[in-house]
Amino acid sequence: xxxxxxxxxxxxxxxxxLLRLGAAGMPMVLTLGAGAxxxxxxxxxxxxxxLPGSIRILVDDxxxxxxxxxxxxxxxxxxxxxxxxNFKDNADFSFPSSSAPSxxxxxxxxxxxxxxxxxxSSSSCYELYSLDAYQLITPGDYVDVNGSWNLGSxxxxxxxxxxxxxxxxxxxxxxxxxxxxxxxxxxxx
Amino acid sequence: xxVGPYTSQTIWIAEADDFVIxxxxxxxxxxxxxxxxxHLLNFLTASIVKNAxxxxxxxxxxxxxxxxxLELDAEDCPSELFESSVVQLDEVGxxxxxxxxxA
Amino acid sequence: MPETxxxxxxxxxxxxxxxxxxxxxxxxxxxxxxxxxxxxxVDFLFDVYRDVPANLELQEVTDIALNVRPPxxxxxYLRPQVIPDPGFKVPAVPLPKKMAPLSLEMGxxxxxxxxxxxxxxxxxxxxxxxxxxxxxxxxxxxxxxxxTTALMQEGYRLFSDEFGLLSLDKAExxxxxxxxxLKGNSISVVRDMVGAEWVSKSIMNTPKGEIAxxxxxxxDIEQANVPAPVKLILFPSFAENISPRAxxxxxxxxxxxxxESATNYKLLGEAAYKALTDMVVGAEAYDITYxxxxxxxxxxxxxxxxxxx
Amino acid sequence: MSRYFTRVIAGLEPIPENVTERxxxxxxxxxxxxxxxxxxxxxxxxxxxxQSVLENGVTRAAYDHHMLHNEKERLERAFVxxxxxxxxxxxxxxxxxxxxxxxxxxxxxxxxxVPEQNVKEAEEILLAAGWNFDESAAxxxxxxxxxxxxxxxxxxxxxxxxxxxxxxHRLLPPTSRLNINNKPxxxxxxxxxxxxxxxxxxxxxxxxxxxxxxxxGTFETPVRSLIELNLLLNDLNPDEGLALVERIKMIGAExxxxxxxxLLAKVLDSERADVLLxxxxxxxxxxxxxxxxxxxNGNQTRKSTKxxxxxxxxxxxxxxxxxxxxxxxxAFKRIGAKPHPVRLPxxx
Numbered sequence: 019x020x021x022x023x024x025x026x027x028x029x030x031x032x033x034x035x036l037l038r039l040g041a042a043g044m045p046m047v048l049t050l051g052a053g054a055x056x057x058x059x060x061x062x063x064x065x066x067x068x069l070p071g072s073i074r075i076l077v078d079d080x081x082x083x084x085x086x087x088x089x090x091x092x093x094x095x096x097x098x099x100x101x102x103x104n105f106k107d108n109a110d111f112s113f114p115s116s117s118a119p120s121x122x123x124x125x126x127x128x129x130x131x132x133x134x135x136x137x138x139s140s141s142s143c144y145e146l147y148s149l150d151a152y153q154l155i156t157p158g159d160y161v162d163v164n165g166s167w168n169l170g171s172x173x174x175x176x177x178x179x180x181x182x183x184x185x186x187x188x189x190x191x192x193x194x195x196x197x198x199x200x201x202x203x204x205x206x207x
Numbered sequence: 208x209x210v211g212p213y214t215s216q217t218i219w220i221a222e223a224d225d226f227v228i229x230x231x232x233x234x235x236x237x238x239x240x241x242x243x244x245x246h247l248l249n250f251l252t253a254s255i256v257k258n259a260x261x262x263x264x265x266x267x268x269x270x271x272x273x274x275x276x277l278e279l280d281a282e283d284c285p286s287e288l289f290e291s292s293v294v295q296l297d298e299v300g301x302x303x304x305x306x307x308x309x310a
Numbered sequence: 311m312p313e314t315x316x317x318x319x320x321x322x323x324x325x326x327x328x329x330x331x332x333x334x335x336x337x338x339x340x341x342x343x344x345x346x347x348x349x350x351x352v353d354f355l356f357d358v359y360r361d362v363p364a365n366l367e368l369q370e371v372t373d374i375a376l377n378v379r380p381p382x383x384x385x386x387y388l389r390p391q392v393i394p395d396p397g398f399k400v401p402a403v404p405l406p407k408k409m410a411p412l413s414l415e416m417g418x419x420x421x422x423x424x425x426x427x428x429x430x431x432x433x434x435x436x437x438x439x440x441x442x443x444x445x446x447x448x449x450x451x452x453x454x455x456x457x458t459t460a461l462m463q464e465g466y467r468l469f470s471d472e473f474g475l476l477s478l479d480k481a482e483x484x485x486x487x488x489x490x491x492l493k494g495n496s497i498s499v500v501r502d503m504v505g506a507e508w509v510s511k512s513i514m515n516t517p518k519g520e521i522a523x524x525x526x527x528x529x530d531i532e533q534a535n536v537p538a539p540v541k542l543i544l545f546p547s548f549a550e551n552i553s554p555r556a557x558x559x560x561x562x563x564x565x566x567x568x569x570e571s572a573t574n575y576k577l578l579g580e581a582a583y584k585a586l587t588d589m590v591v592g593a594e595a596y597d598i599t600y601x602x603x604x605x606x607x608x609x610x611x612x613x614x615x616x617x618x619x
Numbered sequence: 620m621s622r623y624f625t626r627v628i629a630g631l632e633p634i635p636e637n638v639t640e641r642x643x644x645x646x647x648x649x650x651x652x653x654x655x656x657x658x659x660x661x662x663x664x665x666x667x668x669x670q671s672v673l674e675n676g677v678t679r680a681a682y683d684h685h686m687l688h689n690e691k692e693r694l695e696r697a698f699v700x701x702x703x704x705x706x707x708x709x710x711x712x713x714x715x716x717x718x719x720x721x722x723x724x725x726x727x728x729x730x731x732x733v734p735e736q737n738v739k740e741a742e743e744i745l746l747a748a749g750w751n752f753d754e755s756a757a758x759x760x761x762x763x764x765x766x767x768x769x770x771x772x773x774x775x776x777x778x779x780x781x782x783x784x785x786x787x788h789r790l791l792p793p794t795s796r797l798n799i800n801n802k803p804x805x806x807x808x809x810x811x812x813x814x815x816x817x818x819x820x821x822x823x824x825x826x827x828x829x830x831x832x833x834x835x836g837t838f839e840t841p842v843r844s845l846i847e848l849n850l851l852l853n854d855l856n857p858d859e860g861l862a863l864v865e866r867i868k869m870i871g872a873e874x875x876x877x878x879x880x881x882l883l884a885k886v887l888d889s890e891r892a893d894v895l896l897x898x899x900x901x902x903x904x905x906x907x908x909x910x911x912x913x914x915x916n917g918n919q920t921r922k923s924t925k926x927x928x929x930x931x932x933x934x935x936x937x938x939x940x941x942x943x944x945x946x947x948x949x950a951f952k953r954i955g956a957k958p959h960p961v962r963l964p965x966x967x
Contacts, residue, residue: 036249046288210748231562243686300693426675
């Protein structure tokens with residue numbers, strides 16, 4: 019067999035193999051540069067936060083927030099002041115007002131039984147968000163192609179928003195995922 | 208997943224004016240001007256597009272011509288693979304059904 | 311009108327120009343309007359940017375506008391911090407005031423990456439000699455900056471350690487010789503390589519660890535408007551204690567990899583497709599894995615020779 | 620300054636000669652999403668450098684228009700033969716129609732309107748063609764929320780192209796206080812030439828734009844909305860203009876349209892808008908109109924903004940923590956869930 023025929027055979031074999039892969043489901047057309055964000059894959063944006071345990075986030079109507087794992091039960095759309103105070107006291111992290119973006123704050127706000135000091139007063143001025151243990155959060159998913167945050171109003175979005183706030187307040191803190199968020203905030207450079 | 212309905216009688220066309228094609232080794236990079244997207248084709252999908260540019264045809268017609276051009280037989284390239292390749296090209300907008308393009 | 315370099319200017323004038331938001335920095339591909347209240351930034355400009363042309367009053371609109379400012383009016387008094395503000399919405403972390411230089415560099419990089427569409431922009435280091443240019447594409451930690459610096463030592467001009475800026479009408483890259491940013495261990499490597507006087511003092515404890523900048527040379531800046539055709543494309547990756555190896559890449563592989571490393575490929579459409587494929591046609595490309603800069607450079611020298619550099 | 624810059628971008632004032640003002644104008648246009656529009660208005664009347672900076676906006680708009688063209692084609696392919704003819708809305712429609720309002724405009728999502736009785740079928744067609752409910756809204760709670768309370772389905776995201784598609788079946792949520800008659804929009808929709816898709820009538824484009832800007836709640840891109848409305852209004856021929864007021868009353872969109880016209884008259888000196896406003900009997904509330912003017916001026920509170928403007932620098936920026944809520948306003952409707960890909964509830 020001549021060497022040109024030899025290489026022709028090899029060439030055919032390569033093509034046949036590619037077709038076999040195609041028949042097995044390999045795409046025959048590949049679209050390039052079509053990352054999820056429509057932009058390039060930036061490694062700093064790919065980091066993932068794994069929550070170390072279940073996390074609850076309490077947000078008041080000024081956008082202040084408390085993060086902990088305390089229990090809180092709603093009764094008739096309201097929380098007991100005693101429970102609220104207990105949650106706040108045991109929170110691992112707290113954030114000043116305006117920390118939680120507006121869509122996370124309670125829609126309407128009213129209190130009752132105020133002032134009688136029996137600890138039974140209740141309030142609807144809070145919203146509680148829960149995140150599961152080991153939940154994965156990819157903050158980069160919330161950065162759009164223009165480099166803007168694009169948050170929803172779910173608990174994970176809130177976690178991302180507070181992470182950014184935490185990076186602002188204290189970039190060296192023990193907030194779960196702080197290094198991920200800082201790397202995103204710093205990406206490039 | 209098909210972009211939309213088609214039948215065995217659907218005539219598939221490709222609009223050459225809409226592409227910029229550059230070949231490197233056995234790989235074809237195709238830029239689609241109207242969509243602003245870049246695609247990577249192999250010898251099979253590139254041949255499908257080329258045949259649909261030269262002479263639009265239905266699935267069977269294109270299949271026969273492509274096999275002939277590439278010196279392949281139905282064992283090398285089963286019709287299911289061919290059809291799924293056409294659908295993939297439709298998905299990214301490099302092929303389209305003729306009756307649709309006339310609408 | 312002869313250009314004024316920052317080193318020709320008076321420190322107090324620069325500071326008040328920055329305070330007014332009138333300070334204009336003109337460097338190769340992009341000009342920048344800078345505003346800041348930070349004296350640390352003035353020091354940094356006089357050190358690392360000393361040979362760069364600048365104006366105390368804005369002469370023209372600029373590609374980039376950046377306000378390196380405290381994150382808000384109140385914070386300024388509580389805990390001095392700075393944040394880069396490129397005039398559009400970007401995620402940015404406020405940094406302690408002494409890190410104003412880092413903030414400036416981050417802000418400028420973000421602006422180029424996200425805002426400027428005049429060039430196809432690769433996340434890559436770039437250098438050139440009189441025969442042509444080298445593009446060094448790699449993620450952070452691949453040794454881009456170190457290799458860029460090493461090639462500068464061999465007589466190549468600095469284009470950038472961060473951005474390969476490809477013209478859209480011809481296969482040429484364009485200089486943007488900002489300081490080379492060095493992290494961690496590479497700082498001492500580069501200080502030994504080029505002499506300590508060429509490297510800024512370190513900024514410690516940044517979110518990215520220790521950072522220092524290797525200044526662009528006056529010759530780099532003087533030729534900041536001279537583009538170069540790309541002849542060699544490198545995709546380095548660094549791993550400790552590994553013997554060096556290289557693999558020549560096919561054109562198709564190179565194109566795919568470069569599309570991934572471009573920040574605005576999709577955005578620029580047909581022009582980007584043509585410019586990129588044209589560039590790859592005229593260049594050789596290699597994937598390099600290395601654990602030692604000098605060993606890597608030996609291979610790079612060979613490849614450069616073969617590519618006609 | 621904002622009013623002045625808005626007028627410059629609307630082509631009513633010449634581009635300033637002063638370099639600092641030009642620099643501030645560029646930043647204003649960028650922040651307000653009308654950079655591409657400014658590029659058109661400036662043309663070659665400005666320095667080469669300024670043209671080259673503005674070219675960034677032209678490039679971005681061109682990219683969006685390509686993306687949209689592609690999505691529109693994919694959509695046509697999906698619906699061909701189904702008997703459903705979706706109506707393109709907003710930016711997508713302007714681009715498809717080649718309207719002046721499309722030029723230089725950025726468009727990020729595709730919005731379509733389908734009759735309520737076709738929603739289920741449209742949904743099935745889209746799911747079959749590779750659109751999925753965006754992960755952020757894939758959970759049952761959100762699905763139900765959207766279906767019950769909103770005027771659109773949860774947003775779709777294409778599984779391969781990642782583009783977003785919003786499917787509306789009415790122009791405002793049923794819970795909105797504004798009582799909009801949706802039927803006339805469908806009846807007057809016109810075929811898009813060379814396409815299976817439809818577009819709203821020229822008058823309805825304006826009415827919908829006004830509803831979107833002034834009744835949807837946020838007035839989130841005030842400068843862009845105003846310039847868009849002005850261009851749409853200028854496109855109407857005199858007969859269409861006269862018919863517009865009747866149309867507005869029939870649809871029940873007097874309120875948002877009055878504010879739209881009021882603002883156009885006040886900020887852009889639009890005589891047409893002034894005439895239309897008088898026909899509509901003026902704005903319902905001067906205070907609300909002033910609030911919209913404030914929004915246009917970027918005022919958070921009047922005092923602070925005045926102080927900012929005097930700084931002469933581009934201190935219109937906000938600190939990060941204020942920026943966050945601001946940025947997410949646009950995303951408010953993307954009522955989210957956990958970021959896991961969640962299986963869709965079965966669709967009966």
